[in-house]
Amino acid sequence: MNKRTKIAVLVINCLQGGGAERSVLTLGQGFYDLGYDVHVLRFKPLVEYDLNSNLNYHLLRFKPYKLIPGVARRHKIFARAVDNYILNKIGQPDIVLSNLERPDNIFRYSQLSNVAYVIHSTLSLYYKFSQVNDIDKLKSKLKDIYSQHPCVCVSDGVRDDFIHHLGDITPIKTINNPIDRDGIQELAKAFVPEYQNYIIHVGSFKEAKRHDILLKAYAKTDQSLPLLLLGQGKLKSDIEQLITDLDLTDKVKLLGFHKNSYPYVKHAQFEVMTSNREGFPMVLAEALALGTPIISTDCQSGPKEMLPEQNLMPVDDIDAIADKLSQAMKNSNQFYATFDESLLPKEIAKQYLAFLKEVSN
Structure with missing residues (x-):
């Protein structure tokens, strides 16, 4: 069997029973089918899925870092730990995908290349924009996070909402979740x-x-x-x-x-x-x-x-x-x-690679 030389890292807070968590595992198989060495990194130990043996799994606990005062400082320090862990324990990744709120906040400070955010929710509804007192402050925070890397939205509705509320702040594309x-x-x-x-x-x-x-x-x-x-x-x-x-x-x-x-x-x-x-x-x-x-x-x-x-x-x-x-x-x-059939894992993984290649040129 040929040694896999390309590395894909998929990051999510944990692997409890949710759609985003399931999509990470399914997309991992898509990258594996394309010949990638696939690593799933999580920040909490919780697992509620049977894990695919073709993928590699890592746990780097965020909980000890909660003792560090100041949210931004805490996230910066943990981001350095994440970068170091990936480079030292996994290798230089060809693609890194951040999934959901906690990893997105962390990867705002990452120095790794080839990082993309995967936006799984309609942000204006997830953060309840209509009920927020200081909406400008919240939008400014979100712009600060999501302008750091390209963004993939899992549906056109998520993408349209993102652009409407946050503007044209980063390269963005709709790529649906994979279905095995x-x-x-x-x-x-x-x-x-x-x-x-x-x-x-x-x-x-x-x-x-x-x-x-x-x-x-x-x-x-x-x-x-x-x-x-x-x-x-x-x-x-x-x-x-x-x-x-x-x-x-x-x-x-x-x-x-x-x-x-x-x-x-x-x-x-x-x-x-x-x-x-x-x-x-x-x-x-x-x-x-x-x-x-x-x-x-x-x-x-x-x-x-x-x-x-x-x-x-x-x-x-x-x-x-x-x-x-x-x-x-x-x-x-x-x-x-x-x-x-365009939702099959290998086809979705190809779309991610094409998008990252496009925005890096």
């Missing part, structure tokens, strides 16, 4: 769920996913199909209480977080998403890879870029969502859509 179709289809064969003829929702119990809207809309239907919720998070107790208040305890099942949710998605009548904020909703693309029909809210970024208009619902509109749920329960096949 073949791997997903294989994992979906792992078991057959005990449930039959059901609706599936996959997502963390957090505000942006709007489980409350979903449950209130579902309560307005005839509930002819049960609703399965896969996920975990800080709002779980609120969701459990709402299920009780809406008298849905016999119809809604909370299944917790599953490392392999794909059998549930494959065997569902359809998948539903009711988020009011997404970057690139991987659960939708993964359902497409499994041939599962989908209905989704038309939130600012993501869904409209992969689904037909008839599959979309207004954000936060309980009656419209209830109506679409009822349509899908009667005939889910009308909400089938095709998978885009």
Whole structure:
């Protein structure tokens, strides 16, 4: 086997059960398939995924550095430690991708070359621009971070929002998250769920996913199909209480977080998403890879870029969502859509390399 001479480093805070974390692992395989030596560096030990043995994993804890007074000083010192770790333990990287808020703050001070930020969220919604008192101060901080390196946005909606609010401050390009179709289809064969003829929702119990809207809309239907919720998070107790208040305890099942949710998605009548904020909703693309029909809210970024208009619902509109749920329960096949093969990991990795090559010339 030829020795791999090119190095890709993917940096993220931890590997807990989120879409960005999953995309890092999937993109890592894409770079591996292109012949790269791939390293995933994280700052917290938490891991909730089965790790791909083709990739190398590193932990450099940020927690001890929290004792350093001053946020900027803390980040500068840790950035030097990160740079030194990468150069001494991994080697000179050909590409470094920073994912999510903590690494982005760190890599603002990195001296490494070939660094790019991956913007996974619609920034104006993630940081709640409309509720911030000193919005100019926040935007100035974000401009200071994201002007340091080129930026990749995971959807056109994320990119348009970035440019609208922060301006033309850096080279920027839309590159969607990678989807390992073949791997997903294989994992979906792992078991057959005990449930039959059901609706599936996959997502963390957090505000942006709007489980409350979903449950209130579902309560307005005839509930002819049960609703399965896969996920975990800080709002779980609120969701459990709402299920009780809406008298849905016999119809809604909370299944917790599953490392392999794909059998549930494959065997569902359809998948539903009711988020009011997404970057690139991987659960939708993964359902497409499994041939599962989908209905989704038309939130600012993501869904409209992969689904037909008839599959979309207004954000936060309980009656419209209830109506679409009822349509899908009667005939889910009308909400089938095709998978885009340009999302395969190797193809997405190629787009990253082409973008970094373009901006370095």
